[in-house]
Amino acid sequence: MIKTPYLLFLGDAPDSLAAKVAQGIKDWRPDNAIGQFRLPGCKADLGLTDMTLGEARAAGAETLVIGVANRGGVISAAWLDVLVEALEKGFDVASGLHNLLRDEPRLVEAAQRTGRTLHDVRVPPPGVKYPIANGEPRKGKRVLAVGTDCSVGKMYTALALDASMRERGLKSTFRATGQTGILITGEGIPLDAVVADFMAGSVEWLTPDNDPDHWDIIEGQGSLFHVSYSGVTMALVHGGQADALILCDEPTRDHMRGLPGYKLPSLEQLRDTALPLAQVANPDCKVVGVSVNTQHLDEQAAVDHLKAVEDRMGLPTVDPFRQGADRLAAALEAL
């Protein structure tokens, strides 16, 4: 668990897109984002107060979060200077970069010297041992977003749904399964870095017994139809023990992400594949709605497409970015 609130490190981000982890934190957990820290030449700006390390600590920030991708995959000397100083000023440091903080000798030395913690959220924390899944029914409710493809908006859907559930006064927890989600909420599992035998068990661990009227909103990963990552998705479907599935799609894509020879399945194929598999772990599981990422359609085309899908599938169908996820939350509340 990463201590909040955060100071968001934007480094020398060449553009806003490079800072999308920081943007996600600011959008979904604004209370966690005390300020931003930018190096000379940084082209990203979250609209937060620029703070020195000292100012942010004085304002209560506990963790410096690297909210930006690093160029060329190397943690530069300029970054290291800031990160070491942050540790010395009493920050923990958290990162979702491929290159791990724990592989940087200067950071390891400084963290040991200062007693601070380095969080590499791309891999399981050292010493964590996830269980093997036991499949036993758990108390409380769970919903899982499953996609026709990778990167169709499953995390966004889950975060928007979590927000809508809370607005309705329902008990809800977003359960992160990837590094961006973990940095946004401060906890979760980096499922794609878990050893195969423990994948489903780590999902059970992530979504334990809860109040009967509490919903875990589980972040999806991959797709049952994406041959590179379908095993990860399968572990979510079985470990998640979902009471409800939400189907996610991006309608303009002409092939699976990274797989030029592979067409996306239809929403019907996704439903007819995912639901029976989910019912192995939870016989009462239902498909309750559809979330469509219409960012590549203009407003009218998006509205028309959502209406057509809703008529075809007989399920509430929204683009949570354009419309919010309240209709999906209503579908869960009605279950």
Next chain:
Amino acid sequence: MIKTPYLLFLGDAPDSLAAKVAQGIKDWRPDNAIGQFRLPGCKADLGLTDMTLGEARAAGAETLVIGVANRGGVISAAWLDVLVEALEKGFDVASGLHNLLRDEPRLVEAAQRTGRTLHDVRVPPPGVKYPIANGEPRKGKRVLAVGTDCSVGKMYTALALDASMRERGLKSTFRATGQTGILITGEGIPLDAVVADFMAGSVEWLTPDNDPDHWDIIEGQGSLFHVSYSGVTMALVHGGQADALILCDEPTRDHMRGLPGYKLPSLEQLRDTALPLAQVANPDCKVVGVSVNTQHLDEQAAVDHLKAVEDRMGLPTVDPFRQGADRLAAALEAL
């Protein structure tokens, strides 16, 4: 890749069952089994020549294979004495034990000193980096055994099928995906110990391009219906890119292995779940046969059951232990 042939270390095995890895090597790769090494009190006997380390080396043995489970999960001092002496006499040492050889300082020291190799086949070799699956069609043919449950005889089926294919003069390679299979053949991937993102890619790596008329016989793992391990199975289904599936069942089991609340699916459910998923990676995939583990049925009940399944499923149905796998090999040859 583990150097062959082997001297099979049976240690102080309390019974034959404890030595089932060694038995598998002797049954399926007798040419790899030069002799056996037993400690005082050993109750297992493969019927091989008992050899000292020196005799086995003189006879050409390259690797001492621990073919037995260790009591209490500890590698005892008596074992370590033998393993260190083996390294000093020029053997590599291979093990599928949960406790790794590489975690034993005496063995690490001796291996470094002698320039020999420790093979812990339960985990990927140090330094190996499996790719992320790319889903590109590969040359050659592949068959995968999928099960209604874990431990229903998928490895046995694959090994028997590989033997039958060779008897027919066909090109065939058994591709091991678990520790026993790896020790039997000397190579493979410990799929359940691979990091999630690389599971399907490791299967692609294991079964590369080959002659158009060559068959890879891929060892199955887990079950799409076993909630603890289904993600591993899914990675095999997609990474394996199978041209043919063989359905495996154990008809007397009243619940899924280790999951008291879970019933086994029918063979029809298995077929209707596994085939469409396999066709995502290989649209031409077909289900070609059924393998039933009838060890808990008497001869007549077994024959009756196999006949009933064959009539019901319309597929060649055998128990490869009782009948061999030739009818399955014939089904592959006819494809």
